[in-house]
Amino acid sequence: MTHGPPAPARRRGRPRGGASDARERILAAGASEFAEHGYDGATMRAIAERAGVDSALVHHYFGTKSELFAAAVDIPANPARLVPQALEGDPADAGARLVRLIVTTWDSPTFRPRGVALLRGVIGNRRTSSMLMGFISREVLHRIRERIGGDDAPRRAGLLASQVIGLIVARYVVELEPLASASVDDVVRDVGPTLQRYLTGDLDEASPGA
Amino acid sequence: MTHGPPAPARRRGRPRGGASDARERILAAGASEFAEHGYDGATMRAIAERAGVDSALVHHYFGTKSELFAAAVDIPANPARLVPQALEGDPADAGARLVRLIVTTWDSPTFRPRGVALLRGVIGNRRTSSMLMGFISREVLHRIRERIGGDDAPRRAGLLASQVIGLIVARYVVELEPLASASVDDVVRDVGPTLQRYLTGDLDEASPGA
Structure with missing residues (x-):
């Protein structure tokens, strides 16, 4: 063959x-x-x-x-290239673009099994975890911080990462329903505003429901 | 002794x-x-x-x-007891109470190493993952869904779980800075509004920055 x-x-x-x-x-x-x-x-x-x-x-x-x-390390798509692309353009929509990029990438049947295997390794093993976090920190979060700018850029990038990691683990690793089966548009609608707040929102304002 | x-x-x-x-x-x-x-x-x-x-x-x-x-399974604190307690009281502050409970529990030096070990096992191993998710789904998410009420309760509970999982992984497992060293109050201020939106906010409204 x-x-x-x-x-x-x-x-x-x-x-x-x-x-x-x-x-x-x-x-x-x-x-x-x-x-x-x-x-x-x-x-x-x-x-x-x-x-x-x-x-x-x-x-x-x-x-x-x-x-x-x-x-x-067999990352099937390089976030160092993709994430900055998603952050280009109107900052007011960057959260939605980022969620859409992440979900469409991870939804792909060629990406998903390798992504999940990599993530299981990263979280399951301290050594792999530290090596991959060095990469993510330098190549992904650093670019996000530069793109956000300002003194609170590291704080915003960390919060952004926390929701992105949680979305990936919940939807693709532990397959929590109904999130695991939600359409791309539904996830963008639900999670986009969270990333948008972390990127450009007023972090110190009270929550909408408070 | x-x-x-x-x-x-x-x-x-x-x-x-x-x-x-x-x-x-x-x-x-x-x-x-x-x-x-x-x-x-x-x-x-x-x-x-x-x-x-x-x-x-x-x-x-x-x-x-x-x-x-x-x-x-040696869970050092039973979320089936703690999470519903945090959801009691004024629904407008439930997001902040929940973040505070999670962060103070995980910040504890007696809880943290066992919690991290358990989480590494859950995410690193498909079998452990499925067993523990059965527990979380039945005993934690089910109670959150009941507490939220309404048709979109499962969707809200899933979104809530995604941010909680991501917060725990980012702060305690991969120790992403500055989130890993942020004070409890800072995390409550930053992440509380996200959980509040997932619990009681208008999920279909446009993001604040859009």
């Missing part, structure tokens, strides 16, 4: 194996380096050395550390 | 061991029964039979199935 091209013949003086072999070794080196030094501590140079390739090849295959990390 | 009465001497015709031994056997029987049949499927009668004691003794030690479950 493999329809790819045959593996290229080895050449003298080159690393063992062909291009796909080098890519696999970079991925494996990345996984080890991130596990040992955390997301912030790992460098593209150290990963290249570990894989026995030139740094330029690591950048050629993966571009940024964030993309290499996403590939190494 | 044990100041309780000494274990009673064994009598012929009684189960092996004293009172504390029977209690331990009920706990072990409960843990197995819940694991095999889920929270809803397990009965006090089956647990008594499995432990080789009279049903009355199970009720004597643990009162309700919910209390036995909390003891068997």
